[in-house]
Each structure stands twice: as C-alpha cells, then as structure tokens.
Amino acid sequence: GAVVSQHPSWVICKSGTSVKIECRSLDFQATTMFWYRQFPKQSLMLMATSNEGSKATYEQGVEKDKFLINHASLTLSTLTVTSAHPEDSSFYICSAANYGQGYNYGYTFGSGTRLTVV
Amino acid sequence: DQQVKQNSPSLSVQEGRISILNCDYTNSMFDYFLWYKKYPAEGPTFLISISSIKDKNEDGRFTVFLNKSAKHLSLHIVPSQPGDSAVYFCAASDPGAGSYQLTFGKGTKLSVIP
Numbered sequence: 001g002a003v004v005s006q007h008p009s010w011v012i013c014k015s016g017t018s019v020k021i022e023c024r025s026l027d028f029q030a031t032t033m034f035w036y037r038q039f040p041k042q043s044l045m046l047m048a049t050s051n052e053g054s055k056a057t058y059e060q061g062v063e064k065d066k067f068l069i070n071h072a073s074l075t076l077s078t079l080t081v082t083s084a085h086p087e088d089s090s091f092y093i094c095s096a097a098n099y100g101q102g103y104n105y106g107y108t109f110g111s112g113t114r115l116t117v118v
Numbered sequence: 119d120q121q122v123k124q125n126s127p128s129l130s131v132q133e134g135r136i137s138i139l140n141c142d143y144t145n146s147m148f149d150y151f152l153w154y155k156k157y158p159a160e161g162p163t164f165l166i167s168i169s170s171i172k173d174k175n176e177d178g179r180f181t182v183f184l185n186k187s188a189k190h191l192s193l194h195i196v197p198s199q200p201g202d203s204a205v206y207f208c209a210a211s212d213p214g215a216g217s218y219q220l221t222f223g224k225g226t227k228l229s230v231i232p
Contacts, residue, residue, distance in 0.1 A: 034219065034220075041127070041225075042224060043120075043122075043222045043223055043225060044162070044207065044222045046220070091159070093161050095161075107152075108164075109161035109163070111160050112159065112160060114159060
C-alpha cells in the first residue's frame with residue numbers, strides 16, 4: 001500500500017531557530033500534500049495545501065511567512081517552521097494524496113512530528 | 119464553527135461488546151466521509167469510508183452507517199478488541215470545493231477493557 005515517510009518524528013529546538021520537517025511519498029506520486037497541526041485533545045487542523053510545483057494555499061489564520069511549505073517534487077514536501085517560539089510546539093502531520101486510489105480518497109498520512117520549542 | 123462534531127471525547131467498552139462512535143456534521147455539501155484511527159504520537163490510519171450515495175459500508179468488524187437527513191454517521195466495531203483502543207477521528211470532504219480537503223472532528227478516545 002501507499003506509504004508516506006515523515007521525519008523527524010520528534011525534534012526539540014531553541015526559540016528563534018528554524019526547523020524543517022520532511023514528508024515523502026515512498027511508492028506513489030503525490031500531486032497534493034496537506035499539512036496538519038494537532039494540539040493535545042484537539043482535532044487535526046489543516047494548515048495548508050500544497051500542489052507540486054506551485055505555491056501552497058494556506059488556511060485562514062496560518063502565517064505563510066512563518067510556516068514555509070515547499071513541494072518541489074511529486075514525492076517530497078517540506079514544512080519549515082521559521083523563528084520558532086514555544087507556542088509553535090505541537091504535533092505536525094503531513095498527508096499525501098494519490099487521487100488514483102478512490103477507496104479512501106487516496107489519503108495517506110505520515111507518522112507525524114512532535115515539535116518542542118524551548 | 120465546527121463542521122464535524124464528535125461529541126463524545128471518550129468511550130469505554132468491554133472486550134467482545136459493540137463499540138459505537140458517533141459523528142455529526144453541519145455542512146450539507148459534505149458527501150464523502152472517512153474514519154481514521156490514531157495511536158499516540160503516530161499519524162492517522164485510514165479505517166473505512168462511505169459515500170453519501172450509500173447508507174452503510176461494512177469491512178470486517180467495522181461498519182459505518184450514514185444518515186444524511188440527520189447529518190449523522192456512526193462507526194460500529196463488533197466485537198471490540200483491546201487492540202482497537204485508540205482515538206478515532208471522523209472526517210468529511212466536499213469534493214465540490216475542488217481541493218479534496220478533509221475536515222476532521224476532535225476525535226473520540228476508545229478504550230476497550232479486557
């Protein structure tokens with residue numbers, strides 16, 4: 001089945017530094033990737049949608065200059081949290097879509113990244 | 119405004135009994151619904167889905183029921199097993215919006231007691 005690799009699985013960084021999270025589709029080409037953020041006991045909140053080769057579309061309230069998304073190839077999307085602050089600490093999850101698979105909309109999630117900013 | 123609601127944050131069920139997880143939605147444009155299972159510190163994994171043209175979809179121990187008029191769906195797990203203990207998210211999509219984005223509920227934590 002489709003596999004999405006996300007890393008790192010956890011990262012601790014100092015306030016003010018930047019952190020890059022990678023999301024790779026291993027055995028399929030993902031024309032669209034989604035980035036989510038989850039706070040404890042909360043839902044997965046969509047941050048942005050990225051299509052290969054074009055600029056990401058950010059959800060309302062998500063700062064595009066803070067959360068830089070690059071989707072340069074059909075198998076790789078990156079999320080960079082710039083000048084991270086403690087309030088950016090969260091669980092970030094990517095999802096890659098392969099719309100050829102109709103049974104579940106072709107969504108496959110990565111394993112998530114726990115970011116802690118100290 | 120939360121368009122997908124899972125009003126029960128947690129549910130405990132005895133092993134072997136039926137687990138029923140509920141989900142309500144407000145957006146009448148949603149026409150595809152999915153259930154995901156999530157363990158702590160892991161990404162969600164797809165469980166089962168249903169299109170709005172159906173009212174039931176079954177896959178092994180898992181059955182999803184959809185009541186469009188009530189804007190309500192439910193996931194039945196029978197018999198429940200300890201390995202089913204996880205957080206279950208209901209998600210909905212409006213393909214008409216063009217981007218196939220999913221809107222998630224807040225999740226229900228299921229605990230299956232041996």
